[in-house]
Amino acid sequence: MNILVLNCGSSSVKFQLISTDRHHIEHNTDKRLASGIIERIGGQALVHFSVPAPDGSPRSYREALPLRDHSAAIEKIVQWIISPEANIPGITTYADIDAVGHRVAHGGETLTSSVIITESVLKHIEDCIELAPLHNPHNLKGIYAINKVFGGAIKQVAAFDTAFHHTLPDYAYLYALPYQFYRRHKIRRYGFHGVSHRYVQYRYRILVDIKRDDVHVISIHLGNGCSVCAIKGGRSIDTSMGMTPLEGLVMGTRSGDIDPAILEHLCHKEGYSLTELGSVLNKQSGLLGISGLTNDMRELIAEAVENDDRRAKLAIDIFTYRVKKYIGAYLAAMNGASAIIFTGGIGENAAYVREKILQGLDWFGVHLDHDRNTTLVGGKEGKISDDNSRLDAWVIPTNEELLIARDTFRCVMGQAIPR
Numbered sequence: 001m002n003i004l005v006l007n008c009g010s011s012s013v014k015f016q017l018i019s020t021d022r023h024h025i026e027h028n029t030d031k032r033l034a035s036g037i038i039e040r041i042g043g044q045a046l047v048h049f050s051v052p053a054p055d056g057s058p059r060s061y062r063e064a065l066p067l068r069d070h071s072a073a074i075e076k077i078v079q080w081i082i083s084p085e086a087n088i089p090g091i092t093t094y095a096d097i098d099a100v101g102h103r104v105a106h107g108g109e110t111l112t113s114s115v116i117i118t119e120s121v122l123k124h125i126e127d128c129i130e131l132a133p134l135h136n137p138h139n140l141k142g143i144y145a146i147n148k149v150f151g152g153a154i155k156q157v158a159a160f161d162t163a164f165h166h167t168l169p170d171y172a173y174l175y176a177l178p179y180q181f182y183r184r185h186k187i188r189r190y191g192f193h194g195v196s197h198r199y200v201q202y203r204y205r206i207l208v209d210i211k212r213d214d215v216h217v218i219s220i221h222l223g224n225g226c227s228v229c230a231i232k233g234g235r236s237i238d239t240s241m242g243m244t245p246l247e248g249l250v251m252g253t254r255s256g257d258i259d260p261a262i263l264e265h266l267c268h269k270e271g272y273s274l275t276e277l278g279s280v281l282n283k284q285s286g287l288l289g290i291s292g293l294t295n296d297m298r299e300l301i302a303e304a305v306e307n308d309d310r311r312a313k314l315a316i317d318i319f320t321y322r323v324k325k326y327i328g329a330y331l332a333a334m335n336g337a338s339a340i341i342f343t344g345g346i347g348e349n350a351a352y353v354r355e356k357i358l359q360g361l362d363w364f365g366v367h368l369d370h371d372r373n374t375t376l377v378g379g380k381e382g383k384i385s386d387d388n389s390r391l392d393a394w395v396i397p398t399n400e401e402l403l404i405a406r407d408t409f410r411c412v413m414g415q416a417i418p419r
């Protein structure tokens with residue numbers, strides 16, 4: 001089955017075309033047929049598509065052209081996929097794309113697993129806009145656009161970033177606010193990055209050959225957004241992002257945890273409106289806010305290591321210290337774990353950051369193997385702790401698109417979705 005996986009942001013659409021079926025899932029032989037991104041939708045959009053080549057470098061296609069909305073962008077993607085220029089074996093008409101899987105940020109309390117998108121599912125995703133105003137509206141645009149491009153003649157599946165965390169116990173997901181706010185407004189921790197944490201959980205148990213119920217790990221997703229997930233018995237029992245993706249770790253431009261009293265104080269001192277405060281916390285804080293330089297970890301490491309920049313070093317120190325605190329908290333919440341697993345752009349590539357996070361965790365039995373740590377970058381997978389560690393550390397590159405493609409196949413075939 002050829003599945004188009006879409007991840008729609010405010011002005012961008014990322015896609016992968018993945019061939020999967022029951023046999024591929026069993027043997028982990030699913031194939032990525034094409035991938036790409038369109039950025040700056042709404043203006044002069046930048047298109048970058050590529051087709052992997054079994055031997056040699058992938059074939060690339062780049063273009064800049066005006067694309068007014070998500071519909072135009074998705075139409076461009078589909079037309080390119082089926083074109084002779086893309087030359088993807090077996091894909092020449094719309095009918096060669098069997099289904100579409102969407103990454104959807106928020107499924108609320110009701111949508112706790114990947115599902116076929118029906119009228120009532122659409123309504124639920126729309127209802128969740130008030131919980132995820134920065135994400136769900138754009139995910140919905142992608143769903144509507146596919147309906148338009150395919151004239152409603154294709155099955156669509158939604159995979160939710162919140163779904164993996166539906167197993168959180170109430171004492172972990174409730175905030176200590178008046179209880180009626182939960183009853184009236186569903187104010188609670190939902191957690192995000194669930195597709196990534198679920199993939200890490202799945203991949204780890206394959207790599208170490210254990211059953212899902214025996215997976216006791218801390219999954220640390222460090223990308224532009226960052227979150228930690230405590231996974232006990234293969235289930236998420238706590239996670240650092242909250243009702244929105246703003247809570248928890250320090251991120252590229254998000255503050256993560258702060259004292260809520262700071263907000264009122266800043267309103268008085270700086271004269272901010274609530275909307276402006278939201279923008280400060282989401283877009284001007286985190287690594288960018290502390291360093292005053294950039295939200296890009298690569299550049300920060302260069303500034304810290306090569307130029308000895310004080311604020312770049314401070315930003316990395318605050319970032320890594322926050323991760324370390326969550327590791328400690330989750331080891332207590334889980335009563336121990338067998339591995340700490342890094343993923344996401346920073347987690348997969350920044351050996352320097354991983355080392356800083358794991359420094360001083362020898363009391364917990366983590367012993368970093370420096371050679372393994374520096375070697376396992378650029379999409380490589382494996383253990384970065386030494387063989388005497390009581391608590392292992394791993395790098396597992398995430399693959400959210402693969403999981404969404406597989407979930408889409410399962411939903412279309414009426415099969416159960418594994419945790």
Ligand code: ADP
Binds near residue numbers: 297298301
């Ligand atoms: P997103 O959350 O948007 O999917 P990514 O998972 O791609 O983002 O992560 C982006 C982050 O990963 C950026 O901070 C980037 O600097 C960092 N990153 C990517 N490659 C490296 C690298 N080689 N060394 C350090 N950081 C890196």
